[in-house]
Amino acid sequence: MLDLDPDITVVGTAANGEDAIAAVGEHEPQVVLMDLTMPVMNGVEATGLLHTTRPGLPVVVLTTFEDDESILAALRAGARGYLTKDAARATIVQAVRSAHAGHSVLDPAVQSRLLTLATRVAATEPGAAPSSAAGAAAPETAVPLTAREREILDLIGQGLRNTEIARQLYITEATVKTHINNLFAKADLHSRADAVRLALTVAAKNRPTR
Incomplete structure (x- = not known):
């Protein structure tokens, strides 16, 4: 094929x-x-x-x-x-x-699964803060990210594209790209897949044990 x-x-x-x-x-x-x-x-x-x-x-x-x-x-x-x-x-x-x-x-179905997983993890986190317009922010990582960078990392982990992130955060796509560039530099990421993995790893690490 x-x-x-x-x-x-x-x-x-x-x-x-x-x-x-x-x-x-x-x-x-x-x-x-x-x-x-x-x-x-x-x-x-x-x-x-x-x-x-x-x-x-x-x-x-x-x-x-x-x-x-x-x-x-x-x-x-x-x-x-x-x-x-x-x-x-x-x-x-x-x-x-x-x-x-x-x-x-x-795959769109995979993006949907990631969004559901991220939402479920955020919702079950003990003492989780109320969601903002961008949804629950990603938990703290060892990387010194700003609050906006953590929001964007979380949305990348949910499978959102730059245009969708810009709409959800009410900022321009150029601003999103600037934050992503800063995020990539701080966390030593080389691709969007690296960012997805980081977001999922953080979410899994902070998932409460039963």
């Missing part, structure tokens, strides 16, 4: 995560499209290994699973995108292009 696109060439395929690691070493691809459920080594393990050994290589997950655990595991392992297998061909092609350009791509 991807080979039908004139600007994309499939240089290799693999039946499991271990073969995928070997194929990356042999073919040096610019983007990896990764399944999660595979024998020998699953997609989360393979993504994590690639993220450690080749941090500049974008991995886009394409899977049938859209549950919280699978999404969080893949993003924490270093995936730059997450799509479900019912995604249209055009969506998958665009995801590959976007990942190559350094952008993160999340």
